[in-house]
Amino acid sequence: MVVALGFEGSANKLGIGVVKDGEVLSNCRRTHITPPGEGFLPKETAKHHRDNILDLLKEALDVAKISPKEVDVICYTKGPGMGAPLVSVALVARTVAQLWDKPIVGVNHCIGHIEMGRLITKSDNPTVLYVSGGNTQVIAYSRKRYRIFGETIDIAVGNCLDRFARVLNLSNDPSPGYNIEQLAKKGKKYLPLPYVVKGMDVSFSGILSFIEERAPELLKNNEYTPEDLCFSLQETVFAMLVETTERAMAHCNSDEVLLVGGVGCNVRLQEMMGCMCSERGAKLCATDERFCIDNGAMIAHAGALLYQTAGPTPFNETTITQR
Known part of the structure; x- marks a missing residue:
């Protein structure tokens, strides 16, 4: 059995979790929330992570009811993500590994999401739709590699939704995407938007420009409500994602979507x-916000798998990469 401690801090969520042989012992998180209408910047996000990481580490160990000497391996997000937050968290992970004399493993953030999803849903070999604020990819496992079958050619779907939330001046608490989802449930009138699927790839920046440009006038004239616009945006971008995922399923002869x-x-x-x-x-496999949203447990779990199969990351390679 491997007890893994995972550090995640690639964006505005700081997460630390403990996983023991596939069982989540703790999964603690702090979110950097900015004022309505604003995004989060690397410098301020990194400061948030530095200010909270030691308290969160203590909390994660307390919840898991383990001591540092019971930890077998330290895992951290190597990338992709925002540079400054990644560095601030990696620095603590490296320091802890040296202080406690533990091996360290750098984890790919995307694979962390996928492996956590597979663990929680018990899916075997799914076609994966990975959708977040920074990533949009259709992925499947083939010949011992995760392979990207389609992706966004510009911005991520989460980024598209978040930026439209700023146009409507929606709160960032708990997240702009969540608040768009709640408004969309009350939307009735559909605004036709550009639908941009290019083979297996999707594009969201044109849709965002289109709705950003027209929203103020449509709202001012009472032609559409904020709820209608959120509903229209969600329906359009999600339909694009379903289309490309279905095509990948047909190609891979897959009977599961994660x-x-x-x-x-x-x-x-x-x-x-x-x-x-x-x-x-x-079959559709999906999880709730505990494991969908960036968290430390997913890094611990993926790191434990990597440690068991490939061993620790050499210390001189425990850097970060934004790509």
Whole structure:
């Protein structure tokens, strides 16, 4: 059995979790929340992580009811993500590994999401839709590698939703995407938006520009409500994601879809993907916000798997990469 301690800090969520042989013992998190209408900047996010990380580390160990000497391996997010937050968390992980004399493993953030999703849902070999604030990819496992079948060619779907939340001046608590989801549930009138699927790839920046440009006038003239615009944006971008995921399933002859990443806990996206899966006789695997949103447990779990199969990361390679 491997007891792994995982550090996650690639964006505005700081997470530390403890996983023992696939069992989540603790999964603690702090979120950097900015004022309405504003995004989060690397410098301020890194400061938030530095200010909170030691308290969160103590909390994670207390909740898991373990001491440092019971930890077998330290795992941290190597990338992709925002440079300054990644560095601030990696620095603590490296220091802790040296102080406690433990091996260290650098984890790919995307694989952390996928492996956590597989663990929680018990899915075997799914076609994965990874959707978050920084990533949008359709992924499947083939010949001992995770392979990207399609992705966004510009901004991520979560980034598209977050930036539209700023246009409406929605709160960032708990997240702009969550607040868009709640408004969209009350939307009735659909605004036709550009639908941009290019083969297996999708594009969101044009849709965002289109709705950003027209929203002030449409709201001012009372043609559409904020709820209608949120509903229209969600329906359009999620339909694009369902289309590309279904095409990847057909290519891979897959009968499972796994939804991971922060946008993956959106109930409407789960409904739309569920409809497609039931029509194909396939199964939808999805988790809730505890494991969809960036967290330390996913880094601990993926790191433990890496440690068991490939061993620790050489200390001179425990750097970070934004890509």
